[in-house]
Amino acid sequence: MGADATVELTCSAKGCTAPAEVEVRWNNPKLHTPDRRKVWLACTDHDASLTSFLSARGFWRETVPVGAPATGASDA
Template sequence: MTDDEPGGPICSAKGCRAAAVWALRWNNPKIHTPERRKVWLACDEHRAGLSAFLDRRDFLRDAVPVADLTDRDG
């Protein structure tokens, strides 16, 4: 499935229905092991805001294009 197909990945920002372009990989060090990664998806418009939210909490580990995700991510 590609980002343009109906039912493809969508942005995790509240109320946004845009296609996800970015995977923001994060973890909460208080509850997750260091290698564990949770994933929020982001469109171009919401990438900065979602990244800033995670970064302020020291949760953001990296951001990669959705196309680069593997089955083991998330």
């Protein structure tokens, strides 16, 4: 990929191809250290449903705009 190439990030919701607007950051405390963050990308239509899914399981940590800096936790 060249330096001028841009990558369009898409929503993580199954079957969605819309551009991602936010990063839904989460971790599973049974599997991940407290500072570890996994990231699902979400479009405006799926932000609430992905957040709700993760919140119901106690996994949701934060939602931030795409590309926002990490808040002290490691992303991956």
